[in-house]
Amino acid sequence: MPYSDFFNFEIIKSSNNTQARAGLFKTPHGTIETPIFMPVGTNSAVKMLTNEQILNTGAQIILANSYHMYLRAGCNLIKTAGGLHKWMNFSKPILTDSGGFQIFSLSKLRKITPDGVYFQDPKNGSKHFISPEISMQIQEDLGADIIMAFDECAPYPCGYEQARKALDTTKSWLERCFEAHKNYSQALFPIVQGAFFDDLRKESANFVSKFDAVGYAIGGVSVGEPTDIKNHITEITTPLLPFNKPRYLMGVGTPVDLINGIKFGVDMFDCVLPTRNARHGTFFTYKGNKIIKNKQFEYDFTPLDENCNCYTCKNHTKAYIRHLYKTQEATAATLLSIHNIHFLINLAKDLRKSIIDNSFEQYSNELLKGFLS
Numbered sequence: 001m002p003y004s005d006f007f008n009f010e011i012i013k014s015s016n017n018t019q020a021r022a023g024l025f026k027t028p029h030g031t032i033e034t035p036i037f038m039p040v041g042t043n044s045a046v047k048m049l050t051n052e053q054i055l056n057t058g059a060q061i062i063l064a065n066s067y068h069m070y071l072r073a074g075c076n077l078i079k080t081a082g083g084l085h086k087w088m089n090f091s092k093p094i095l096t097d098s099g100g101f102q103i104f105s106l107s108k109l110r111k112i113t114p115d116g117v118y119f120q121d122p123k124n125g126s127k128h129f130i131s132p133e134i135s136m137q138i139q140e141d142l143g144a145d146i147i148m149a150f151d152e153c154a155p156y157p158c159g160y161e162q163a164r165k166a167l168d169t170t171k172s173w174l175e176r177c178f179e180a181h182k183n184y185s186q187a188l189f190p191i192v193q194g195a196f197f198d199d200l201r202k203e204s205a206n207f208v209s210k211f212d213a214v215g216y217a218i219g220g221v222s223v224g225e226p227t228d229i230k231n232h233i234t235e236i237t238t239p240l241l242p243f244n245k246p247r248y249l250m251g252v253g254t255p256v257d258l259i260n261g262i263k264f265g266v267d268m269f270d271c272v273l274p275t276r277n278a279r280h281g282t283f284f285t286y287k288g289n290k291i292i293k294n295k296q297f298e299y300d301f302t303p304l305d306e307n308c309n310c311y312t313c314k315n316h317t318k319a320y321i322r323h324l325y326k327t328q329e330a331t332a333a334t335l336l337s338i339h340n341i342h343f344l345i346n347l348a349k350d351l352r353k354s355i356i357d358n359s360f361e362q363y364s365n366e367l368l369k370g371f372l373s
Helices: 051-056 066-069 076-079 082-089 100-104 132-142 160-180 198-207 229-242 255-263 273-279 312-317 320-327 330-357 360-371
Strands: 008-014 021-027 029-033 036-039 062-065 092-096 110-112 117-120 127-130 146-149 188-189 215-220 247-249 268-271
Touching: 021 100, 021 273, 021 330, 029 036, 029 117, 029 330, 036 051, 036 062, 036 312, 036 330, 051 092, 051 330, 066 100, 066 127, 066 132, 076 082, 076 132, 076 146, 082 092, 100 117, 127 132, 132 146, 132 160, 132 268, 160 198, 198 229, 215 229, 229 247, 229 255, 247 320, 255 268, 255 330, 320 330
Parallel strands: 036 268, 062 092, 092 146, 146 188, 215 247, 247 268
Antiparallel strands: 008 021, 021 029, 110 117, 117 127
16 A cells, blocks of 8 residues: 555645745645644643644644653553544644654763664663664554654764764664555655765765655754754755655744745744743744743733734733743743744744745745844
C-alpha cells in the first residue's frame, strides 16, 4: 500500500519573486494548509492548554516528543490506549520527533555507537538504548501521522570532523529507518544535517532527496547559532529538497524566523518558544516582543496586541494579565500561551494569503520592519 493512499501535497500558489509557496498537505487525520506553525506538546499536552484551547488558536497539527513519551508514560500504555490520538483525545494530525535531539543533548549521559545510542534517564538514572529500528517501533506504537528519522544532531559550535562524523551516522541510520519502517499510514520524514558547513548541508540534502519520502526536514538549526547563520543554512538547503514535497524547518518559531523561512520555501515550523516565552511573561506583538511584568503595563487597559483576535486579546487587558503574572497566577501563563500560539499560527495564515494574493514580498517586508523595530 503506497504513501499516496494516505498523503498528498499540492502547491496551489508560488510567490513570484521569492521561494514562498502556499500548499495543501493531506494526512490521515485532516488536510493542513501550509505554510503552518505547529505547537509543541512535549509530553502529549501543549503546556498550560486544553485541547479545546489549542484548537481555538487555529492549530491544524501539533507535535509530541518520542523521547519523553518513551520514558513516560511509556509506548505500551499509549499503544494500548489506541495511540496518541485516542490517548490525547485529539482528532487532528500529530507529528512525533525521533527523540534524537533530546538524547544528544544529554552529552554526559549518552554514548553514540554505530548501532544506536546508549543513554541514562536524567531523572532517575535508568539505562536505555535506542537504535533507528527501535525509534521506528516507538513511533509506530505512538501512532502519529508524521514521524521523523533517527539522526545525530551536531552541536554549535563544532569542528568539521565532528560534523562529518555526525552526518555519516545520520545517513547510515536513515537507511535503516526506511528499512524498518513499514506502516504507510505514517509518513517518515528524513532529516537534513551537516551542522554549519555548506558542503555537508548540500551533501545531506542531496542524500535525503534520493528517498521517495512524503516530506523532508531540515534539522540541526536553532541550537545556539546566530540568526544570520541559521538563515544562510535554511536558504541554501531548502531549494535542494524536492519542490513538490513539504519542507519542515525543525525547532524554529519566532515571527521573524517564520517570515524568513517561508521566504526561503519552508512549509512547516515548530518550536516550544511560544509557550516557554509565555511562562516567562514574554508575548509577541507586531512591534516586537514585550514583557508583561514591565511597569508600563500597570494601567494599560488595551489588548496584548491591537491587531490580534485571539481569545486573550478579545477578553483581557495587559493590566489584568500583568496582575495575574505578578501574583503568580497560572492563568497568566495560559492566557499568554494562547496569544503566542495564535499569533504565530495567524501570522503563517496571513502570509499564506499574501502568497495567494501575489503580495507576499511587500507584505513580509512590511512585517519585518515592525518586528525588527
